[in-house]
Amino acid sequence: MxxxxxxxxxxxxxxxxxxxxxxxxxxxxPQFSTPKIYTVNGNLGKRWYVYFSFRNPKTGKLKRVTPFYGDVNKYKTKEARMEALTIYRKTLIKLLKLGYNPFKDKISQFT
CATH class of the missing domain: 1.20.5 (Single alpha-helices involved in coiled-coils or other helix-helix interfaces)
Incomplete structure (x- = not known):
């Protein structure tokens, strides 16, 4: 036994x-987190953006990348901002799935 x-x-x-x-x-x-939309609880007086994290090649840890604002904050309605941010988010997801690495690549390689 x-x-x-x-x-x-x-x-x-x-x-x-x-x-x-x-x-x-x-x-x-995973090399990156799913990009998310930040709306500041619908406050149009604040800056809205898309944010995500990407695995830092030096540390191996996910690190928050500089948020992407684009020109979304020029829109004066919640609906218009959400529409623009949704497009930014979808495009960013496609780029990340194609292998875009914000620590190494220039965006021109993927356009």
Missing amino acids: SYLNEFLTFDFKSEHVFEHDLEHDLSKR
């Missing part, structure tokens, strides 16, 4: 170590 106990204990430990290694494997982790 002790052999079974040792076997099961060893197997559990090795599986746990394997799972732990997978959790920290950077190639399996």
Whole structure:
């Protein structure tokens, strides 16, 4: 019976170590967070923008990238701002999926 106990204990430990290694494997982790729209709770007197994080190649951690404002804050209605920000967000998602890296690339490579 002790052999079974040792076997099961060893197997559990090795599986746990394997799972732990997978959790920290950077190639399996997403390179960026999904871009989000910041509306300042609908306040048109404040600046609205799209923001996201990207994995810093030096640290391996997600780092917030400079928010993208575009010209959205010139619009005077919530609907117009949301429409513009939605377009910015969708375009940014496409660029990120194509491999855009804000730490390395220039946007002209993707246009």
